Amino acid sequence: DVKVTQSSRYLVKRTGEKVFLECVQDMDHENMFWYRQDPGLGLRLIYFSYDVKMKEKGDIPEGYSVSREKKERFSLILESASTNQTSMYLCASSWGQGSGNTIYFGEGSWLTVV
Amino acid sequence: AQSVTQLDSHVSVSEGTPVLLRCNYSSSYSPSLFWYVQHPNKGLQLLLKYTSAATLVKGINGFEAEFKKSETSFHLTKPSAHMSDAAEYFCVVSDSTGGSYIPTFGRGTSLIVHP
Numbered sequence: 001d002v003k004v005t006q007s008s009r010y011l012v013k014r015t016g017e018k019v020f021l022e023c024v025q026d027m028d029h030e031n032m033f034w035y036r037q038d039p040g041l042g043l044r045l046i047y048f049s050y051d052v053k054m055k056e057k058g059d060i061p062e063g064y065s066v067s068r069e070k071k072e073r074f075s076l077i078l079e080s081a082s083t084n085q086t087s088m089y090l091c092a093s094s095w096g097q098g099s100g101n102t103i104y105f106g107e108g109s110w111l112t113v114v
Numbered sequence: 115a116q117s118v119t120q121l122d123s124h125v126s127v128s129e130g131t132p133v134l135l136r137c138n139y140s141s142s143y144s145p146s147l148f149w150y151v152q153h154p155n156k157g158l159q160l161l162l163k164y165t166s167a168a169t170l171v172k173g174i175n176g177f178e179a180e181f182k183k184s185e186t187s188f189h190l191t192k193p194s195a196h197m198s199d200a201a202e203y204f205c206v207v208s209d210s211t212g213g214s215y216i217p218t219f220g221r222g223t224s225l226i227v228h229p
Contacts, residue, residue, distance in 0.1 A: 004157070011199055013158035035219075040123070042204065043158075044219035057215075090157060100165030100208070105157035 002027045006106035007093050008070070013113050019078040021090030021109050032074035033092040034066060043090065049074055050055075050097075081113045116141045118207045120220035122228065128228045133177075133192040135223045137205035147188040148206040148217070149179055158204060164188065175199070200227045 007022045025032065031050055035043040045058030047066040055066050063085060067075045074093075078085055091106040121136040139145060147166045150158040162173025169181040175198075179190045188205060202224050208217040 034206075040221065045216065045220040048216065070123075098146075100163065101215070101219060102148070102160050103158075103161065105150075105159070105208075107157045108155070110155075 001075075001082060002029075002093075002104040003092055004093055004104050004106040006089075006109045008109050009107065010110045011112070012084050013081050013111065014056055015082060015113055016048035017081050019081050019111065019112070019113075021076040021078075021091075023074045023076070023106055025074075025091075025093040025104070026072065026091065027070065027095070027104070029095050029104075030071075030096045031096075031101075032068065033094075034064075034074065034076045035059065035090040037088045037090055037108070038065075043107065046076065046089075069078065072107075081111075083113050085114045116145065116207045116209050116218050118205050118220040120203075120217055120223050122223050123221070124224045124226065127195045129197055130194050131167050133190070133195045133199065133225065135190040135203050135205075135225065137188045137190065137220060138186055139188060139205070139207040140211045141207055144217040145207050147179075147210040148179060148208070149173065149177070149188075149190050150204045150206060152185065152202040152204065152222075154201075161190070161203075173226040195225075195227050196228050197229065200225055 004025045033048045034046045051055045065077045089109045094101045095101045117140045142200040148163040172178045180228040198216045
């Protein structure tokens, strides 16, 4: 089975702190994604990556950056956390470039910024 | 451009009665369509997907969906709801717009199942 692992399930950080959310997948997938999920808004794409060291902005990249130094790992970075970044963050991965490829999700990381 | 609309934010049913979760999509190309389920405090799990083969797609846990191109719909159904079906459901569309395959998610439908 495909496994997408988000190392931190619950985090509490202070305003202005730098926050790292880590994600690892074990299926050699080319594509990796970071989404933010808020009630009533569904999933919104922050960044995605098609390959190592490659990244593309999604719909809401402001206040975030990403790093993909190895194929299996995709990190989301909040340079200076703010209270409006309190949310659930979901990492996902998929294989190749086909529109029909299944996206596999991690369990999510709940971030609270105080 | 692609988009997806889930027509109900909440659906409430009694255990043992049919479930209907509605989804309409917009796509410039032949799309792939998915339904995902999310149980509380969990990630999303694939229920089923349509990728231009049979228009009636069967998924896990007794769910199925029918792709209707003329109506641009991909509604999710189940003949008899179970308490364990209570969850959030997301309809997803993906096509090759602009050469990329970034899926677009609906805002979700919360399924409530009463005993």
